[in-house]
Amino acid sequence: MRFLELYCDHCAVVSVFEQPPCQDSHDADCDEWICTRCGDAMLIASFPPVRLERHRMTTVRRAA
Ligand SMILES: [Zn+2]
Ligand SMILES: [Zn+2]
Numbered sequence: 708m709r710f711l712e713l714y715c716d717h718c719a720v721v722s723v724f725e726q727p728p729c730q731d732s733h734d735a736d737c738d739e740w741i742c743t744r745c746g747d748a749m750l751i752a753s754f755p756p757v758r759l760e761r762h763r764m765t766t767v768r769r770a771a
Contacts, residue, residue, distance in 0.1 A: 708725055708726060708727075709725070709726040710723055710724065710725050710726075711723070711724045711725075711726070711740060711751075712724070713740070713742075713749070713751075715742045715744065715745065715747060715749070716747075717742065717744075717745045717747045718742060718744045718745050718747075720744075722742050722743065722744045722745075723742075723743045723744075724740035724741060724742055724743065724749065725740065725741055725743055726739065726740050726741070727739065727741055738750050738751045
């Protein structure tokens, strides 16, 4: 599991974020991180927002 130190808006301090196992097949590309203090999920944009939007649209279509 990967860890990252980031400022958490919710905790208002620099906190340790961990990356949970991805359930969307992003593998190492996954940008979902969870604050270990408050459990808040944060998306870190290391890829263009367009790609995230496309992914969300695909997920919605599959769910519908
Ligand atoms: Zn993912
Ligand atoms: Zn937090």
